[in-house]
Amino acid sequence: MVTLAFVLTRPKNVGEAWWAALGGAAVLVLGLVSLRQAGGILLKTQDALVFLVGMMALSAVAEKAGFFEWAAAMASRAGGGSVSRLYAFVFLVGTIVTAALSLDSTAIVLTPVVYVMVARLRLRPLPFMFACTYTANTASLFLPVSNLTNLLVYNAFGFGFVRFTIIMFLPAILAIVVNALAFFWIFRRDLTGHYEHKPAMFIPENPTFFRLAATGVGVVLLGFFVASALGVQIGVVALIGGIVVVAAARARRWISLREVAGSVSWGLIVLVVGLFLVVQGVENAGLAGMVHRAFEAAAPGNDLSQILSVAAGTALGANLINNVPMTVVALDGLSGGVLHPASAYATLLGTNIGPNLTVVGSLATLIWLSIIRGRGMEVTAKDYLKVGVIATPVILLAAALGLWISLRIFGV
Numbered sequence: 536m537v538t539l540a541f542v543l544t545r546p547k548n549v550g551e552a553w554w555a556a557l558g559g560a561a562v563l564v565l566g567l568v569s570l571r572q573a574g575g576i577l578l579k580t581q582d583a584l585v586f587l588v589g590m591m592a593l594s595a596v597a598e599k600a601g602f603f604e605w606a607a608a609m610a611s612r613a614g615g616g617s618v619s620r621l622y623a624f625v626f627l628v629g630t631i632v633t634a635a636l637s638l639d640s641t642a643i644v645l646t647p648v649v650y651v652m653v654a655r656l657r658l659r660p661l662p663f664m665f666a667c668t669y670t671a672n673t674a675s676l677f678l679p680v681s682n683l684t685n686l687l688v689y690n691a692f693g694f695g696f697v698r699f700t701i702i703m704f705l706p707a708i709l710a711i712v713v714n715a716l717a718f719f720w721i722f723r724r725d726l727t728g729h730y731e732h733k734p735a736m737f738i739p740e741n742p743t744f745f746r747l748a749a750t751g752v753g754v755v756l757l758g759f760f761v762a763s764a765l766g767v768q769i770g771v772v773a774l775i776g777g778i779v780v781v782a783a784a785r786a787r788r789w790i791s792l793r794e795v796a797g798s799v800s801w802g803l804i805v806l807v808v809g810l811f812l813v814v815q816g817v818e819n820a821g822l823a824g825m826v827h828r829a830f831e832a833a834a835p836g837n838d839l840s841q842i843l844s845v846a847a848g849t850a851l852g853a854n855l856i857n858n859v860p861m862t863v864v865a866l867d868g869l870s871g872g873v874l875h876p877a878s879a880y881a882t883l884l885g886t887n888i889g890p891n892l893t894v895v896g897s898l899a900t901l902i903w904l905s906i907i908r909g910r911g912m913e914v915t916a917k918d919y920l921k922v923g924v925i926a927t928p929v930i931l932l933a934a935a936l937g938l939w940i941s942l943r944i945f946g947v
Contacts, residue, residue, distance in 0.1 A: 590643045673930060
């Protein structure tokens, strides 16, 4: 809890990564986590970490080649000059990218595109930035591949791909719709009026470099689909794609390794590993047993009240220790058949939507925060919480209602 408090408040403006690193080092020094367990954590998180490095390297090339500016120009044309229509379009694109690929892809690829777009159009960036991070979390309910939390539960309970999608479709749709409506109300003053609409096509400075970057992004995103079908880790696809594109661009002297390395948020990687070490220490101290007893007390089932209690509990846990560790803890602590299938789905409501409450709730949010800070935009933990306490409960309630209806129609 001390580590989390420092990560959230950043005393003396010391970055989150330093506090997470100190917390991780502390649990190792105190013997709360063994070196063997630390190695296991690195193995457990390697796909996510490799994915981040690969995608950030690819994004560095794409940004310098003008790919994000091109995508932003296309998005502004789609809005047709209406700020509200443009905002709805961002929600739609964020939902599609998250559902089809992953929430981390949305955070890494969509966030810089949207930021460039609103900067060019001279719109207030905050509502659009929140749309990026919220769609990354909320829309990750749709498919098993949309979120690592989904895959963990999906594999643990043997849910079929089609059945998972059918059961979670209504909760996901209701969550996205309520999310959009809530944001249109929260940011209503910034989402009215029109912007200057210029239909002229974007012309890159270096067309060959642009084609390389665009092809690289397209091939890597397509590779995620193929990798999911073949059971290959998407981190491998991202890393190989990033290396190939960077090597090709560097060979033509369009970008340097220093520029690429400077674009990778190494502190974010340290933050993730540090948080996982701290969570492992807490789990060793009996957290899994506490979760086990909490689920037993909730009398897991498919009634609306039971779905809500499980979703709310796991949402709180996700904001205390991050959503992926919370999912792991929940699965470890709910062995022995305690977890009712309906509660497994409800757990995902909490670990996918719940992280919208705070900046440390999910890895996608931490990635998003790192990206916008790199562009000079500061969103504090307090700023994020002000939006989260209004939007997250109503989104979670809508999704829980959708899950309850879905389970009554299709069965458990």
